[in-house]
Amino acid sequence: MDTGRLSPEARGSALDALSDGIELDVVVIGGGVVGAGTALDAVTRGLSVALIEARDFASGTSSRSSKLIHGGLRYLEMLDFGLVREALHERGLLVQRLAPHLVRPVRFLYPLKHRGWERLYAGAGVALYDALSASGGRGLPHHRHLSRRGALRVCPSLRKDALIGALQYYDAQVDDARHTLYLVRTAAAYGAHVLSRAPVVGFLRESERVTGVRVRDLEHDRVLEIRAKQVINATGVWTDDTQAMVGERGLFHVRASKGIHLLVPRDRIQSSTGLILRTATSVLFVIPWGRHWIVGTTDTDWALDKAHPAASSRDIEYLLTEVNKVLLTPLTKDDVVGVYAGLRPLLAGESESTSQLSREHTVASPQPGLVVVAGGKYTTYRVMARDAVDAAVHNLDRGAPKSCTEIVPLLGAEGFTALRNQRHTLAARSGLHVARIEHLLNRYGSLIDELLALMADDPGLRAPLEGAEDYLRVEIAYAASHEGARHLEDALTRRTRISIEVADRGVTAARPAALLMAGVLGWSDEQVDREVKHYQRRVEAERASQDQPDDETADATRLGAADVVPLVGS
Numbered sequence: 001m002d003t004g005r006l007s008p009e010a011r012g013s014a015l016d017a018l019s020d021g022i023e024l025d026v027v028v029i030g031g032g033v034v035g036a037g038t039a040l041d042a043v044t045r046g047l048s049v050a051l052i053e054a055r056d057f058a059s060g061t062s063s064r065s066s067k068l069i070h071g072g073l074r075y076l077e078m079l080d081f082g083l084v085r086e087a088l089h090e091r092g093l094l095v096q097r098l099a100p101h102l103v104r105p106v107r108f109l110y111p112l113k114h115r116g117w118e119r120l121y122a123g124a125g126v127a128l129y130d131a132l133s134a135s136g137g138r139g140l141p142h143h144r145h146l147s148r149r150g151a152l153r154v155c156p157s158l159r160k161d162a163l164i165g166a167l168q169y170y171d172a173q174v175d176d177a178r179h180t181l182y183l184v185r186t187a188a189a190y191g192a193h194v195l196s197r198a199p200v201v202g203f204l205r206e207s208e209r210v211t212g213v214r215v216r217d218l219e220h221d222r223v224l225e226i227r228a229k230q231v232i233n234a235t236g237v238w239t240d241d242t243q244a245m246v247g248e249r250g251l252f253h254v255r256a257s258k259g260i261h262l263l264v265p266r267d268r269i270q271s272s273t274g275l276i277l278r279t280a281t282s283v284l285f286v287i288p289w290g291r292h293w294i295v296g297t298t299d300t301d302w303a304l305d306k307a308h309p310a311a312s313s314r315d316i317e318y319l320l321t322e323v324n325k326v327l328l329t330p331l332t333k334d335d336v337v338g339v340y341a342g343l344r345p346l347l348a349g350e351s352e353s354t355s356q357l358s359r360e361h362t363v364a365s366p367q368p369g370l371v372v373v374a375g376g377k378y379t380t381y382r383v384m385a386r387d388a389v390d391a392a393v394h395n396l397d398r399g400a401p402k403s404c405t406e407i408v409p410l411l412g413a414e415g416f417t418a419l420r421n422q423r424h425t426l427a428a429r430s431g432l433h434v435a436r437i438e439h440l441l442n443r444y445g446s447l448i449d450e451l452l453a454l455m456a457d458d459p460g461l462r463a464p465l466e467g468a469e470d471y472l473r474v475e476i477a478y479a480a481s482h483e484g485a486r487h488l489e490d491a492l493t494r495r496t497r498i499s500i501e502v503a504d505r506g507v508t509a510a511r512p513a514a515l516l517m518a519g520v521l522g523w524s525d526e527q528v529d530r531e532v533k534h535y536q537r538r539v540e541a542e543r544a545s546q547d548q549p550d551d552e553t554a555d556a557t558r559l560g561a562a563d564v565v566p567l568v569g570s
Contacts (some may be wrong), residue, residue, distance in 0.1 A: 056494060119167075159326055
């Protein structure tokens with residue numbers, strides 16, 4: 001098996017293969033976590049597969065989540081034990097077997113405010129949470145009870161009057177965009193044809209049967225037809241729009257819920273643990289993220305632009321107000337380094353509140369040749385993918401083996417633990433500081449060898465990226481040469497997190513990064529300028545939208561920046 005390199009040449013090969021007119025077993029629409037997981041599930045069953053993404057992989061919901069792999073404590077209160085057990089099983093698989101380089105344990109503190117009953121009630125819930133996780137193999141420590149003094153010892157930034165004690169428990173976190181990318185690369189390594197920047201513009205049909213899709217390659221402005229025995233629609237919050245293209249409405253409705261998150265510097269909150277707090281409408285997390293904390297999230301209905309959901313000043317003030325209820329030193333808007341907003345694809349129900357809508361998923365075959373998968377939560381992507389492929393296989397004449405993704409590690413997982421143990425040796429051999437090696441291992445796993453080889457060939461890639469010194473120059477070059485980054489925005493917002501981790505949102509790093517990508521992608525000076533200007537406009541539009549008072553004005557302001565930069569001459 002190769003390493004699923006998503007190079008410019010690989011994209012060209014995928015286009016050539018998909019233009020040949022051959023009939024595939026499965027075409028998957030949507031390069032988010034569910035679509036990528038579906039492509040991996042299908043190809044590892046021996047099916048011929050294409051994965052088609054309209055923009056960049058993980059550019060929608062799958063790069064804008066809370067970065068948690070968790071069962072969802074609040075679903076226990078809703079008595080949704082099946083969903084929690086399923087999610088905790090998946091958490092165990094990811095931490096221990098499938099992606100230990102990308103998914104790692106993180107501990108949380110839950111402050112208690114009421115004496116007696118709350119400790120019993122919350123303690124019973126967390127004990128049940130631990131018990132339900134056993135099916136995935138433990139992997140994470142049990143919860144424990146803390147006194148107020150014990151809680152303040154691990155989180156000195158908490159106000160003394162904000163708690164009488166606490167519970168501490170474990171969940172897991174992930175860089176969602178990189179995890180989704182590794183699903184895509186692993187599917188490609190097993191033989192799937194993957195194509196980004198290629199929206200579906202129509203469906204092919206024979207009488208009532210769906211027989212494929214019509215796709216526009218945005219990089220070359222051409223349309224190609226891809227034929228397949230089964231088409232799987234895994235487009236998340238775009239499900240209704242995609243279904244409308246095929247003339248299918250009313251089967252079920254996906255409703256978008258907006259969640260926003262803030263990044264603040266790590267020194268603004270003195271704590272060795274994350275926090276989980278109750279609010280009037282939902283829960284609030286404070287999650288460790290490198291040199292930052294992620295504070296989120298909101299849960300509000302969203303019916304505006306799906307590609308670029310905007311965070312308003314009202315959203316930001318809400319999060320700051322809620323987290324400041326427990327902090328000794330309040331956070332201000334000046335403390336906020338980065339902001340991002342994402343949409344949850346919820347199956348619409350009777351409730352007017354998005355926080356009450358189902359996180360269960362649905363798989364249906366509304367027409368011959370078409371399967372739709374919708375709903376769910378990031379943690380259970382593999383189950384959703386398995387169910388979608390099961391439905392597609394049921395409709396194939398020859399069938400296929402059962403899903404095996406429960407035992408198929410993602411690229412970078414094999415050998416990761418041994419390499420992590422050898423990090424000091426790797427540092428000595430490469431000449432990099434051990435902290436840099438740890439950073440690379442936690443982003444690339446055992447594929448670190450590919451980056452070390454690039455640095456050996458070009459020592460200039462060993463230097464930190466100007467304007468974003470936590471990252472090395474090699475990571476930008478690698479994003480373009482191996483990870484399918486086609487535009488500057490892809491590298492700064494999803495292959496890395498420079499767009500939210502740096503105070504200027506990556507403006508200083510934009511030109512050095514664009515020049516590195518130009519060497520791989522063959523950009524002209526004119527194209528470099530276009531990429532940089534586009535990224536600057538994007539940052540300006542996002543910053544301006546975050547000063548607007550409500551969703552409507554924030555959305556209109558964010559849409560002031562164009563979506564895609566076409567290649568010069570294409």
